[in-house]
Amino acid sequence: MNLLLLEDADFVAADRAILRDRRLHHLQEVHRAQAGDTLRVGRLDGAMGQGELLRLDAGEAELRLTLDRPPPAKLPLTLLLALPRPKMLRRVLQTVAAMGVPRLVLLNSYRVEKSFWQTPFLEPAAIREQLVLGLEQARDTRLPEVLIEPRFKPFVEDRLPALAAGSLGLLGHPGEHPPCPRAVEGPVTLAIGPEGGWIPYEVEKLAAAGLAPVQLGERILRVETAVTALLARLF
Amino acid sequence: MNLLLLEDADFVAADRAILRDRRLHHLQEVHRAQAGDTLRVGRLDGAMGQGELLRLDAGEAELRLTLDRPPPAKLPLTLLLALPRPKMLRRVLQTVAAMGVPRLVLLNSYRVEKSFWQTPFLEPAAIREQLVLGLEQARDTRLPEVLIEPRFKPFVEDRLPALAAGSLGLLGHPGEHPPCPRAVEGPVTLAIGPEGGWIPYEVEKLAAAGLAPVQLGERILRVETAVTALLARLF
Incomplete structure:
Protein backbone atom coordinates (compact mmCIF):
# COMPACT_ATOMS: atom_id res chain seq x y z
CA MET A 1 0.00 0.00 0.00
CA ASN A 2 1.95 2.99 -1.29
CA LEU A 3 -1.04 5.30 -0.99
CA LEU A 4 -3.72 5.30 1.67
CA LEU A 5 -6.98 5.62 -0.29
CA LEU A 6 -9.88 7.27 1.49
CA GLU A 7 -13.51 6.81 0.60
CA ASP A 8 -16.23 9.42 1.05
CA ALA A 9 -17.55 7.53 4.07
CA ASP A 10 -14.18 7.93 5.84
CA PHE A 11 -14.48 11.72 5.92
CA VAL A 12 -15.79 13.34 9.07
CA ALA A 13 -14.86 16.86 7.91
CA ALA A 14 -13.36 18.37 4.77
CA ASP A 15 -9.85 17.77 6.13
CA ARG A 16 -10.45 14.89 8.56
CA ALA A 17 -10.93 11.17 8.07
CA ILE A 18 -11.34 8.22 10.41
CA LEU A 19 -10.31 4.69 9.46
CA ARG A 20 -11.49 1.48 11.06
CA ASP A 21 -10.98 -1.39 8.61
CA ARG A 22 -8.27 -3.25 6.62
CA ARG A 23 -6.39 0.02 6.17
CA LEU A 24 -6.20 0.58 9.92
CA HIS A 25 -4.67 -2.88 10.39
CA HIS A 26 -2.29 -2.25 7.53
CA LEU A 27 -1.16 1.03 9.09
CA GLN A 28 -0.56 -0.72 12.40
CA GLU A 29 0.96 -3.98 11.28
CA VAL A 30 2.80 -3.23 8.05
CA HIS A 31 3.62 0.46 8.31
CA ARG A 32 3.92 0.38 12.13
CA ALA A 33 2.59 3.92 11.95
CA GLN A 34 2.43 6.13 15.03
CA ALA A 35 0.62 9.32 15.95
CA GLY A 36 2.48 12.23 14.34
CA ASP A 37 3.50 10.26 11.23
CA THR A 38 2.75 11.75 7.85
CA LEU A 39 1.37 9.40 5.19
CA ARG A 40 0.69 9.62 1.49
CA VAL A 41 -3.08 9.73 1.06
CA GLY A 42 -5.60 10.16 -1.71
CA ARG A 43 -9.36 10.49 -1.98
CA LEU A 44 -10.98 7.90 -4.20
CA ASP A 45 -11.67 9.59 -7.56
CA GLY A 46 -10.20 12.80 -6.12
CA ALA A 47 -6.98 14.56 -5.18
CA MET A 48 -3.84 13.23 -3.46
CA GLY A 49 -1.61 14.66 -0.77
CA GLN A 50 -0.54 14.12 2.83
CA GLY A 51 -2.30 12.85 5.92
CA GLU A 52 -1.03 13.53 9.41
CA LEU A 53 -1.89 10.73 11.80
CA LEU A 54 -3.50 12.55 14.74
CA ARG A 55 -4.18 9.38 16.72
CA LEU A 56 -4.06 5.65 16.25
CA ASP A 57 -5.50 3.11 18.64
CA ALA A 58 -6.77 -0.46 18.40
CA GLY A 59 -10.13 0.63 17.03
CA GLU A 60 -9.50 3.59 14.76
CA ALA A 61 -7.09 6.10 13.27
CA GLU A 62 -7.77 9.80 12.71
CA LEU A 63 -6.03 11.77 9.99
CA ARG A 64 -5.73 15.46 9.16
CA LEU A 65 -5.57 15.80 5.39
CA THR A 66 -3.98 18.12 2.86
CA LEU A 67 -5.17 16.99 -0.56
CA ASP A 68 -3.57 19.39 -3.00
CA ARG A 69 -2.27 17.37 -5.96
CA PRO A 70 -4.00 15.71 -8.90
CA PRO A 71 -3.58 11.94 -9.38
CA PRO A 72 -1.27 10.79 -12.20
CA ALA A 73 -2.54 10.90 -15.77
CA LYS A 74 -4.31 7.84 -17.13
CA LEU A 75 -3.27 6.17 -20.38
CA PRO A 76 -5.33 7.16 -23.45
CA MET B 1 1.62 -25.44 -20.56
CA ASN B 2 2.16 -24.35 -24.14
CA LEU B 3 5.21 -26.56 -24.58
CA LEU B 4 5.82 -30.01 -23.14
CA LEU B 5 9.37 -29.83 -21.77
CA LEU B 6 11.32 -33.09 -21.67
CA GLU B 7 14.27 -33.76 -19.43
CA ASP B 8 17.16 -36.09 -20.26
CA ALA B 9 15.76 -38.70 -17.89
CA ASP B 10 12.54 -38.87 -19.93
CA PHE B 11 14.36 -40.12 -23.03
CA VAL B 12 14.39 -43.86 -23.68
CA ALA B 13 15.86 -43.45 -27.20
CA ALA B 14 17.03 -40.53 -29.32
CA ASP B 15 13.46 -39.98 -30.60
CA ARG B 16 11.41 -41.52 -27.79
CA ALA B 17 10.39 -40.26 -24.36
CA ILE B 18 8.20 -41.62 -21.58
CA LEU B 19 6.39 -39.37 -19.10
CA ARG B 20 5.04 -40.37 -15.71
CA ASP B 21 4.66 -37.24 -13.57
CA ARG B 22 2.89 -33.85 -13.42
CA ARG B 23 3.19 -33.54 -17.18
CA LEU B 24 1.34 -36.84 -17.70
CA HIS B 25 -1.54 -35.60 -15.54
CA HIS B 26 -1.56 -32.30 -17.35
CA LEU B 27 -1.76 -34.07 -20.72
CA GLN B 28 -4.67 -36.13 -19.48
CA GLU B 29 -6.61 -33.61 -17.48
CA VAL B 30 -5.99 -30.25 -19.14
CA HIS B 31 -5.10 -31.14 -22.71
CA ARG B 32 -7.33 -34.25 -22.73
CA ALA B 33 -4.72 -35.69 -25.08
CA GLN B 34 -5.26 -39.01 -26.84
CA ALA B 35 -2.99 -41.47 -28.61
CA GLY B 36 -2.26 -40.13 -32.09
CA ASP B 37 -2.27 -36.48 -31.00
CA THR B 38 0.67 -34.29 -31.93
CA LEU B 39 2.04 -31.97 -29.24
CA ARG B 40 4.54 -29.14 -29.12
CA VAL B 41 7.59 -30.44 -27.29
CA GLY B 42 11.08 -29.27 -26.39
CA ARG B 43 14.12 -30.79 -24.76
CA LEU B 44 15.35 -28.86 -21.75
CA ASP B 45 18.32 -26.76 -22.89
CA GLY B 46 17.89 -28.27 -26.36
CA ALA B 47 15.78 -28.16 -29.52
CA MET B 48 12.01 -27.88 -29.95
CA GLY B 49 9.60 -29.63 -32.29
CA GLN B 50 6.71 -32.10 -32.33
CA GLY B 51 5.86 -35.16 -30.27
CA GLU B 52 3.42 -37.80 -31.47
CA LEU B 53 1.61 -39.43 -28.61
CA LEU B 54 2.07 -43.15 -29.27
CA ARG B 55 0.17 -44.26 -26.17
CA LEU B 56 -1.30 -42.75 -23.04
CA ASP B 57 -2.57 -44.73 -20.09
CA ALA B 58 -3.07 -44.08 -16.38
CA GLY B 59 0.62 -44.64 -15.59
CA GLU B 60 2.58 -43.26 -18.50
CA ALA B 61 2.68 -41.62 -21.92
CA GLU B 62 5.07 -42.49 -24.73
CA LEU B 63 6.04 -39.94 -27.37
CA ARG B 64 7.85 -40.16 -30.71
CA LEU B 65 9.82 -36.93 -31.13
CA THR B 66 10.96 -34.74 -33.98
CA LEU B 67 13.12 -32.00 -32.45
CA ASP B 68 14.23 -29.88 -35.37
CA ARG B 69 13.92 -26.23 -34.35
CA PRO B 70 15.99 -24.00 -32.11
CA PRO B 71 14.31 -22.34 -29.11
CA PRO B 72 13.55 -18.60 -29.36
CA ALA B 73 16.38 -16.12 -28.88
CA LYS B 74 17.07 -14.87 -25.37
CA LEU B 75 17.25 -11.17 -24.52
CA PRO B 76 20.80 -9.71 -24.37
Whole structure:
Protein backbone atom coordinates (compact mmCIF):
# COMPACT_ATOMS: atom_id res chain seq x y z
CA MET A 1 0.00 0.00 0.00
CA ASN A 2 1.95 2.99 -1.29
CA LEU A 3 -1.04 5.30 -0.99
CA LEU A 4 -3.72 5.30 1.67
CA LEU A 5 -6.98 5.62 -0.29
CA LEU A 6 -9.88 7.27 1.49
CA GLU A 7 -13.51 6.81 0.60
CA ASP A 8 -16.23 9.42 1.05
CA ALA A 9 -17.55 7.53 4.07
CA ASP A 10 -14.18 7.93 5.84
CA PHE A 11 -14.48 11.72 5.92
CA VAL A 12 -15.79 13.34 9.07
CA ALA A 13 -14.86 16.86 7.91
CA ALA A 14 -13.36 18.37 4.77
CA ASP A 15 -9.85 17.77 6.13
CA ARG A 16 -10.45 14.89 8.56
CA ALA A 17 -10.93 11.17 8.07
CA ILE A 18 -11.34 8.22 10.41
CA LEU A 19 -10.31 4.69 9.46
CA ARG A 20 -11.49 1.48 11.06
CA ASP A 21 -10.98 -1.39 8.61
CA ARG A 22 -8.27 -3.25 6.62
CA ARG A 23 -6.39 0.02 6.17
CA LEU A 24 -6.20 0.58 9.92
CA HIS A 25 -4.67 -2.88 10.39
CA HIS A 26 -2.29 -2.25 7.53
CA LEU A 27 -1.16 1.03 9.09
CA GLN A 28 -0.56 -0.72 12.40
CA GLU A 29 0.96 -3.98 11.28
CA VAL A 30 2.80 -3.23 8.05
CA HIS A 31 3.62 0.46 8.31
CA ARG A 32 3.92 0.38 12.13
CA ALA A 33 2.59 3.92 11.95
CA GLN A 34 2.43 6.13 15.03
CA ALA A 35 0.62 9.32 15.95
CA GLY A 36 2.48 12.23 14.34
CA ASP A 37 3.50 10.26 11.23
CA THR A 38 2.75 11.75 7.85
CA LEU A 39 1.37 9.40 5.19
CA ARG A 40 0.69 9.62 1.49
CA VAL A 41 -3.08 9.73 1.06
CA GLY A 42 -5.60 10.16 -1.71
CA ARG A 43 -9.36 10.49 -1.98
CA LEU A 44 -10.98 7.90 -4.20
CA ASP A 45 -11.67 9.59 -7.56
CA GLY A 46 -10.20 12.80 -6.12
CA ALA A 47 -6.98 14.56 -5.18
CA MET A 48 -3.84 13.23 -3.46
CA GLY A 49 -1.61 14.66 -0.77
CA GLN A 50 -0.54 14.12 2.83
CA GLY A 51 -2.30 12.85 5.92
CA GLU A 52 -1.03 13.53 9.41
CA LEU A 53 -1.89 10.73 11.80
CA LEU A 54 -3.50 12.55 14.74
CA ARG A 55 -4.18 9.38 16.72
CA LEU A 56 -4.06 5.65 16.25
CA ASP A 57 -5.50 3.11 18.64
CA ALA A 58 -6.77 -0.46 18.40
CA GLY A 59 -10.13 0.63 17.03
CA GLU A 60 -9.50 3.59 14.76
CA ALA A 61 -7.09 6.10 13.27
CA GLU A 62 -7.77 9.80 12.71
CA LEU A 63 -6.03 11.77 9.99
CA ARG A 64 -5.73 15.46 9.16
CA LEU A 65 -5.57 15.80 5.39
CA THR A 66 -3.98 18.12 2.86
CA LEU A 67 -5.17 16.99 -0.56
CA ASP A 68 -3.57 19.39 -3.00
CA ARG A 69 -2.27 17.37 -5.96
CA PRO A 70 -4.00 15.71 -8.90
CA PRO A 71 -3.58 11.94 -9.38
CA PRO A 72 -1.27 10.79 -12.20
CA ALA A 73 -2.54 10.90 -15.77
CA LYS A 74 -4.31 7.84 -17.13
CA LEU A 75 -3.27 6.17 -20.38
CA PRO A 76 -5.33 7.16 -23.45
CA LEU A 77 -6.59 3.61 -23.74
CA THR A 78 -9.61 1.36 -23.90
CA LEU A 79 -8.48 -2.19 -23.10
CA LEU A 80 -10.57 -5.16 -24.24
CA LEU A 81 -9.67 -8.38 -22.48
CA ALA A 82 -11.10 -11.83 -23.03
CA LEU A 83 -12.32 -12.75 -19.54
CA PRO A 84 -9.39 -14.46 -17.76
CA ARG A 85 -9.81 -17.37 -15.36
CA PRO A 86 -10.95 -16.13 -11.93
CA LYS A 87 -7.59 -16.28 -10.16
CA MET A 88 -5.90 -14.42 -13.01
CA LEU A 89 -8.81 -11.95 -13.23
CA ARG A 90 -8.06 -10.63 -9.75
CA ARG A 91 -4.41 -9.99 -10.56
CA VAL A 92 -5.23 -8.51 -13.96
CA LEU A 93 -7.64 -6.04 -12.36
CA GLN A 94 -4.88 -4.89 -10.01
CA THR A 95 -2.44 -4.59 -12.89
CA VAL A 96 -4.90 -2.67 -15.05
CA ALA A 97 -5.57 -0.19 -12.25
CA ALA A 98 -1.86 0.11 -11.40
CA MET A 99 -0.81 0.72 -15.00
CA GLY A 100 -3.34 3.55 -15.44
CA VAL A 101 -5.91 1.99 -17.75
CA PRO A 102 -9.05 4.16 -17.57
CA ARG A 103 -11.49 1.75 -19.25
CA LEU A 104 -11.51 -2.04 -19.31
CA VAL A 105 -13.95 -4.25 -21.22
CA LEU A 106 -14.13 -7.88 -20.09
CA LEU A 107 -15.33 -9.71 -23.16
CA ASN A 108 -16.41 -13.21 -24.02
CA SER A 109 -14.44 -15.37 -26.45
CA TYR A 110 -14.86 -18.91 -27.72
CA ARG A 111 -11.92 -19.97 -25.54
CA VAL A 112 -13.28 -18.40 -22.35
CA GLU A 113 -14.71 -21.24 -20.26
CA LYS A 114 -18.39 -20.63 -19.54
CA SER A 115 -17.80 -21.21 -15.83
CA PHE A 116 -15.56 -18.12 -15.67
CA TRP A 117 -18.65 -15.94 -16.04
CA GLN A 118 -20.06 -17.40 -12.81
CA THR A 119 -17.19 -16.33 -10.56
CA PRO A 120 -18.01 -14.12 -7.56
CA PHE A 121 -14.87 -12.13 -8.51
CA LEU A 122 -16.99 -10.50 -11.24
CA GLU A 123 -19.36 -8.94 -8.73
CA PRO A 124 -19.01 -5.15 -8.62
CA ALA A 125 -17.72 -5.09 -5.03
CA ALA A 126 -15.11 -7.77 -5.81
CA ILE A 127 -13.93 -5.94 -8.93
CA ARG A 128 -13.72 -2.68 -7.02
CA GLU A 129 -11.68 -4.32 -4.25
CA GLN A 130 -8.98 -5.43 -6.71
CA LEU A 131 -8.97 -2.10 -8.53
CA VAL A 132 -8.45 -0.28 -5.24
CA LEU A 133 -5.47 -2.53 -4.45
CA GLY A 134 -3.96 -1.59 -7.83
CA LEU A 135 -4.54 2.13 -7.22
CA GLU A 136 -2.96 1.88 -3.75
CA GLN A 137 0.05 0.11 -5.26
CA ALA A 138 0.59 2.66 -8.04
CA ARG A 139 -0.48 5.81 -6.14
CA ASP A 140 -3.53 6.72 -8.17
CA THR A 141 -7.04 7.62 -7.01
CA ARG A 142 -9.25 7.21 -10.03
CA LEU A 143 -11.07 3.90 -10.45
CA PRO A 144 -11.07 2.51 -13.98
CA GLU A 145 -14.45 1.92 -15.59
CA VAL A 146 -15.08 -1.81 -16.10
CA LEU A 147 -17.62 -3.04 -18.65
CA ILE A 148 -18.75 -6.67 -18.58
CA GLU A 149 -19.68 -8.04 -22.02
CA PRO A 150 -20.60 -11.72 -21.94
CA ARG A 151 -21.75 -11.67 -25.60
CA PHE A 152 -18.94 -11.26 -28.10
CA LYS A 153 -20.81 -10.64 -31.34
CA PRO A 154 -23.29 -7.94 -30.33
CA PHE A 155 -20.56 -6.05 -28.47
CA VAL A 156 -18.02 -6.22 -31.30
CA GLU A 157 -20.55 -5.51 -34.06
CA ASP A 158 -22.75 -2.92 -32.42
CA ARG A 159 -20.72 -1.14 -29.75
CA LEU A 160 -17.02 -1.55 -30.50
CA PRO A 161 -16.91 0.54 -33.70
CA ALA A 162 -18.15 3.60 -31.78
CA LEU A 163 -15.87 2.90 -28.79
CA ALA A 164 -12.83 2.56 -31.06
CA ALA A 165 -13.66 5.48 -33.36
CA GLY A 166 -10.84 8.01 -33.58
CA SER A 167 -8.34 5.69 -31.85
CA LEU A 168 -5.54 3.44 -33.06
CA GLY A 169 -7.17 -0.01 -32.98
CA LEU A 170 -4.86 -2.92 -32.14
CA LEU A 171 -5.34 -6.60 -31.48
CA GLY A 172 -2.56 -8.43 -29.62
CA HIS A 173 -2.32 -11.79 -31.36
CA PRO A 174 0.60 -14.19 -31.80
CA GLY A 175 1.56 -14.92 -35.41
CA GLU A 176 2.78 -13.30 -38.58
CA HIS A 177 1.66 -9.75 -37.87
CA PRO A 178 3.48 -6.43 -37.62
CA PRO A 179 5.18 -5.89 -34.26
CA CYS A 180 3.28 -3.88 -31.67
CA PRO A 181 4.14 -0.21 -32.29
CA ARG A 182 6.14 1.78 -29.74
CA ALA A 183 5.52 5.14 -28.09
CA VAL A 184 2.30 5.93 -29.94
CA GLU A 185 0.62 9.30 -29.74
CA GLY A 186 -3.09 9.61 -29.18
CA PRO A 187 -5.80 7.20 -28.04
CA VAL A 188 -5.58 3.44 -28.49
CA THR A 189 -8.10 0.62 -28.39
CA LEU A 190 -6.29 -2.65 -27.65
CA ALA A 191 -7.78 -6.15 -27.48
CA ILE A 192 -5.95 -9.04 -25.79
CA GLY A 193 -7.20 -12.59 -26.23
CA PRO A 194 -7.71 -15.52 -23.87
CA GLU A 195 -5.22 -18.30 -23.14
CA GLY A 196 -4.95 -20.05 -26.50
CA GLY A 197 -5.79 -16.83 -28.34
CA TRP A 198 -8.80 -15.49 -30.22
CA ILE A 199 -10.25 -17.89 -32.82
CA PRO A 200 -10.05 -16.80 -36.49
CA TYR A 201 -13.72 -15.73 -36.52
CA GLU A 202 -13.06 -13.41 -33.58
CA VAL A 203 -9.94 -11.96 -35.20
CA GLU A 204 -12.02 -11.22 -38.32
CA LYS A 205 -14.78 -9.57 -36.33
CA LEU A 206 -12.35 -7.46 -34.28
CA ALA A 207 -10.50 -6.48 -37.46
CA ALA A 208 -13.80 -5.47 -39.08
CA ALA A 209 -14.42 -3.22 -36.06
CA GLY A 210 -11.08 -1.49 -36.74
CA LEU A 211 -8.54 -3.46 -34.67
CA ALA A 212 -5.38 -4.49 -36.57
CA PRO A 213 -3.43 -7.57 -35.37
CA VAL A 214 0.03 -6.92 -33.89
CA GLN A 215 2.44 -9.29 -32.15
CA LEU A 216 5.05 -9.21 -29.40
CA GLY A 217 7.35 -12.00 -30.60
CA GLU A 218 7.31 -15.78 -30.45
CA ARG A 219 6.93 -16.09 -26.71
CA ILE A 220 3.47 -16.87 -25.38
CA LEU A 221 2.87 -14.72 -22.31
CA ARG A 222 0.33 -15.08 -19.55
CA VAL A 223 -2.49 -12.56 -19.85
CA GLU A 224 -1.24 -10.41 -16.99
CA THR A 225 2.28 -10.31 -18.45
CA ALA A 226 0.97 -9.61 -21.96
CA VAL A 227 -1.12 -6.68 -20.69
CA THR A 228 1.89 -5.11 -18.97
CA ALA A 229 4.25 -5.76 -21.89
CA LEU A 230 1.87 -4.33 -24.51
CA LEU A 231 1.13 -1.20 -22.47
CA ALA A 232 4.81 -0.59 -21.68
CA ARG A 233 5.60 -0.88 -25.38
CA LEU A 234 2.73 1.31 -26.57
CA PHE A 235 3.02 4.23 -24.14
CA MET B 1 1.62 -25.44 -20.56
CA ASN B 2 2.16 -24.35 -24.14
CA LEU B 3 5.21 -26.56 -24.58
CA LEU B 4 5.82 -30.01 -23.14
CA LEU B 5 9.37 -29.83 -21.77
CA LEU B 6 11.32 -33.09 -21.67
CA GLU B 7 14.27 -33.76 -19.43
CA ASP B 8 17.16 -36.09 -20.26
CA ALA B 9 15.76 -38.70 -17.89
CA ASP B 10 12.54 -38.87 -19.93
CA PHE B 11 14.36 -40.12 -23.03
CA VAL B 12 14.39 -43.86 -23.68
CA ALA B 13 15.86 -43.45 -27.20
CA ALA B 14 17.03 -40.53 -29.32
CA ASP B 15 13.46 -39.98 -30.60
CA ARG B 16 11.41 -41.52 -27.79
CA ALA B 17 10.39 -40.26 -24.36
CA ILE B 18 8.20 -41.62 -21.58
CA LEU B 19 6.39 -39.37 -19.10
CA ARG B 20 5.04 -40.37 -15.71
CA ASP B 21 4.66 -37.24 -13.57
CA ARG B 22 2.89 -33.85 -13.42
CA ARG B 23 3.19 -33.54 -17.18
CA LEU B 24 1.34 -36.84 -17.70
CA HIS B 25 -1.54 -35.60 -15.54
CA HIS B 26 -1.56 -32.30 -17.35
CA LEU B 27 -1.76 -34.07 -20.72
CA GLN B 28 -4.67 -36.13 -19.48
CA GLU B 29 -6.61 -33.61 -17.48
CA VAL B 30 -5.99 -30.25 -19.14
CA HIS B 31 -5.10 -31.14 -22.71
CA ARG B 32 -7.33 -34.25 -22.73
CA ALA B 33 -4.72 -35.69 -25.08
CA GLN B 34 -5.26 -39.01 -26.84
CA ALA B 35 -2.99 -41.47 -28.61
CA GLY B 36 -2.26 -40.13 -32.09
CA ASP B 37 -2.27 -36.48 -31.00
CA THR B 38 0.67 -34.29 -31.93
CA LEU B 39 2.04 -31.97 -29.24
CA ARG B 40 4.54 -29.14 -29.12
CA VAL B 41 7.59 -30.44 -27.29
CA GLY B 42 11.08 -29.27 -26.39
CA ARG B 43 14.12 -30.79 -24.76
CA LEU B 44 15.35 -28.86 -21.75
CA ASP B 45 18.32 -26.76 -22.89
CA GLY B 46 17.89 -28.27 -26.36
CA ALA B 47 15.78 -28.16 -29.52
CA MET B 48 12.01 -27.88 -29.95
CA GLY B 49 9.60 -29.63 -32.29
CA GLN B 50 6.71 -32.10 -32.33
CA GLY B 51 5.86 -35.16 -30.27
CA GLU B 52 3.42 -37.80 -31.47
CA LEU B 53 1.61 -39.43 -28.61
CA LEU B 54 2.07 -43.15 -29.27
CA ARG B 55 0.17 -44.26 -26.17
CA LEU B 56 -1.30 -42.75 -23.04
CA ASP B 57 -2.57 -44.73 -20.09
CA ALA B 58 -3.07 -44.08 -16.38
CA GLY B 59 0.62 -44.64 -15.59
CA GLU B 60 2.58 -43.26 -18.50
CA ALA B 61 2.68 -41.62 -21.92
CA GLU B 62 5.07 -42.49 -24.73
CA LEU B 63 6.04 -39.94 -27.37
CA ARG B 64 7.85 -40.16 -30.71
CA LEU B 65 9.82 -36.93 -31.13
CA THR B 66 10.96 -34.74 -33.98
CA LEU B 67 13.12 -32.00 -32.45
CA ASP B 68 14.23 -29.88 -35.37
CA ARG B 69 13.92 -26.23 -34.35
CA PRO B 70 15.99 -24.00 -32.11
CA PRO B 71 14.31 -22.34 -29.11
CA PRO B 72 13.55 -18.60 -29.36
CA ALA B 73 16.38 -16.12 -28.88
CA LYS B 74 17.07 -14.87 -25.37
CA LEU B 75 17.25 -11.17 -24.52
CA PRO B 76 20.80 -9.71 -24.37
CA LEU B 77 20.34 -9.01 -20.68
CA THR B 78 21.68 -9.56 -17.19
CA LEU B 79 18.89 -8.77 -14.73
CA LEU B 80 19.72 -7.86 -11.12
CA LEU B 81 16.76 -8.06 -8.81
CA ALA B 82 16.61 -7.24 -5.13
CA LEU B 83 15.31 -10.50 -3.64
CA PRO B 84 11.48 -10.27 -3.66
CA ARG B 85 9.28 -11.68 -0.91
CA PRO B 86 8.89 -15.46 -1.31
CA LYS B 87 5.43 -15.48 -2.89
CA MET B 88 6.47 -12.82 -5.42
CA LEU B 89 9.78 -14.60 -6.03
CA ARG B 90 8.02 -17.62 -7.48
CA ARG B 91 6.01 -15.53 -9.93
CA VAL B 92 9.02 -13.39 -10.82
CA LEU B 93 11.04 -16.49 -11.66
CA GLN B 94 8.29 -17.63 -14.02
CA THR B 95 8.10 -14.18 -15.61
CA VAL B 96 11.88 -13.94 -16.01
CA ALA B 97 12.01 -17.32 -17.74
CA ALA B 98 8.96 -16.54 -19.90
CA MET B 99 10.32 -13.17 -21.02
CA GLY B 100 13.62 -14.71 -22.16
CA VAL B 101 16.05 -13.39 -19.54
CA PRO B 102 19.22 -15.52 -19.76
CA ARG B 103 20.84 -14.46 -16.47
CA LEU B 104 19.24 -13.36 -13.21
CA VAL B 105 21.06 -12.16 -10.11
CA LEU B 106 19.04 -12.19 -6.87
CA LEU B 107 20.70 -9.57 -4.75
CA ASN B 108 20.43 -8.31 -1.22
CA SER B 109 19.30 -4.77 -0.42
CA TYR B 110 18.72 -2.86 2.79
CA ARG B 111 14.96 -3.16 2.21
CA VAL B 112 14.99 -6.93 1.65
CA GLU B 113 13.75 -8.53 4.86
CA LYS B 114 16.34 -10.92 6.24
CA SER B 115 13.74 -13.68 6.51
CA PHE B 116 13.34 -13.69 2.70
CA TRP B 117 16.77 -15.34 2.44
CA GLN B 118 15.49 -18.31 4.47
CA THR B 119 12.68 -19.28 2.10
CA PRO B 120 12.71 -22.81 0.69
CA PHE B 121 11.74 -21.21 -2.65
CA LEU B 122 15.42 -20.26 -3.00
CA GLU B 123 16.56 -23.88 -3.06
CA PRO B 124 17.89 -24.88 -6.48
CA ALA B 125 15.10 -27.42 -7.14
CA ALA B 126 12.42 -24.86 -6.20
CA ILE B 127 13.96 -22.20 -8.44
CA ARG B 128 14.22 -24.65 -11.30
CA GLU B 129 10.57 -25.67 -10.90
CA GLN B 130 9.38 -22.08 -11.38
CA LEU B 131 11.76 -21.45 -14.28
CA VAL B 132 10.47 -24.56 -16.04
CA LEU B 133 6.88 -23.30 -15.64
CA GLY B 134 7.93 -20.04 -17.28
CA LEU B 135 9.64 -21.85 -20.16
CA GLU B 136 6.59 -24.07 -20.69
CA GLN B 137 4.38 -20.97 -20.76
CA ALA B 138 6.51 -19.07 -23.26
CA ARG B 139 7.67 -22.05 -25.38
CA ASP B 140 11.37 -21.90 -24.62
CA THR B 141 13.76 -24.66 -23.57
CA ARG B 142 16.79 -22.91 -22.13
CA LEU B 143 16.91 -22.42 -18.37
CA PRO B 144 18.13 -19.01 -17.24
CA GLU B 145 21.20 -18.94 -15.02
CA VAL B 146 20.30 -17.72 -11.51
CA LEU B 147 22.96 -16.29 -9.18
CA ILE B 148 22.18 -15.80 -5.50
CA GLU B 149 24.05 -12.89 -3.92
CA PRO B 150 23.09 -12.32 -0.28
CA ARG B 151 25.85 -9.72 0.19
CA PHE B 152 25.26 -6.45 -1.64
CA LYS B 153 28.58 -4.67 -1.27
CA PRO B 154 31.07 -7.37 -2.30
CA PHE B 155 28.91 -8.31 -5.27
CA VAL B 156 28.43 -4.74 -6.48
CA GLU B 157 32.01 -3.67 -5.86
CA ASP B 158 33.91 -6.76 -6.90
CA ARG B 159 31.81 -8.66 -9.42
CA LEU B 160 29.29 -6.31 -11.00
CA PRO B 161 31.76 -4.10 -12.91
CA ALA B 162 33.01 -7.14 -14.84
CA LEU B 163 29.49 -8.53 -15.36
CA ALA B 164 28.26 -5.17 -16.68
CA ALA B 165 31.34 -4.38 -18.80
CA GLY B 166 30.47 -3.66 -22.43
CA SER B 167 26.72 -3.42 -21.70
CA LEU B 168 24.30 -0.54 -21.25
CA GLY B 169 23.96 -0.36 -17.47
CA LEU B 170 20.57 0.75 -16.13
CA LEU B 171 18.98 1.03 -12.73
CA GLY B 172 15.18 1.17 -12.60
CA HIS B 173 14.41 3.68 -9.88
CA PRO B 174 11.46 6.02 -9.32
CA GLY B 175 12.31 9.71 -9.27
CA GLU B 176 13.72 12.51 -11.35
CA HIS B 177 15.74 10.42 -13.78
CA PRO B 178 15.70 10.08 -17.56
CA PRO B 179 12.95 7.79 -18.84
CA CYS B 180 13.89 4.17 -19.52
CA PRO B 181 15.17 4.04 -23.12
CA ARG B 182 13.25 2.16 -25.81
CA ALA B 183 14.31 -0.46 -28.34
CA VAL B 184 17.97 -0.49 -27.38
CA GLU B 185 20.59 -2.35 -29.40
CA GLY B 186 23.19 -4.51 -27.72
CA PRO B 187 23.54 -5.98 -24.24
CA VAL B 188 21.97 -4.45 -21.14
CA THR B 189 22.55 -4.86 -17.42
CA LEU B 190 19.42 -3.79 -15.55
CA ALA B 191 18.91 -3.59 -11.78
CA ILE B 192 15.43 -3.43 -10.22
CA GLY B 193 15.03 -2.60 -6.55
CA PRO B 194 12.92 -4.00 -3.73
CA GLU B 195 9.52 -2.77 -2.61
CA GLY B 196 10.29 0.72 -1.34
CA GLY B 197 13.27 1.03 -3.70
CA TRP B 198 17.03 0.95 -3.31
CA ILE B 199 18.39 3.22 -0.57
CA PRO B 200 20.62 6.14 -1.65
CA TYR B 201 23.81 4.27 -0.67
CA GLU B 202 22.82 1.40 -2.94
CA VAL B 203 21.97 3.72 -5.83
CA GLU B 204 25.44 5.29 -5.45
CA LYS B 205 27.16 1.92 -5.39
CA LEU B 206 25.23 0.63 -8.40
CA ALA B 207 25.93 3.87 -10.28
CA ALA B 208 29.63 3.54 -9.47
CA ALA B 209 29.51 0.05 -11.02
CA GLY B 210 28.15 1.59 -14.24
CA LEU B 211 24.36 1.48 -13.82
CA ALA B 212 22.55 4.77 -14.61
CA PRO B 213 19.15 5.45 -12.97
CA VAL B 214 16.12 5.51 -15.28
CA GLN B 215 12.42 5.73 -14.47
CA LEU B 216 9.11 4.49 -15.82
CA GLY B 217 6.81 7.29 -14.67
CA GLU B 218 5.11 8.22 -11.41
CA ARG B 219 3.34 4.93 -10.87
CA ILE B 220 4.88 2.51 -8.38
CA LEU B 221 4.66 -0.97 -9.87
CA ARG B 222 4.96 -4.34 -8.17
CA VAL B 223 8.29 -6.01 -8.89
CA GLU B 224 6.81 -8.53 -11.31
CA THR B 225 5.02 -5.77 -13.25
CA ALA B 226 8.11 -3.54 -13.24
CA VAL B 227 10.26 -6.36 -14.64
CA THR B 228 7.84 -6.95 -17.51
CA ALA B 229 7.32 -3.26 -18.22
CA LEU B 230 11.05 -2.44 -18.27
CA LEU B 231 11.90 -5.40 -20.52
CA ALA B 232 9.05 -4.64 -22.92
CA ARG B 233 10.23 -1.06 -23.15
CA LEU B 234 13.93 -1.89 -23.58
CA PHE B 235 13.71 -4.66 -26.19
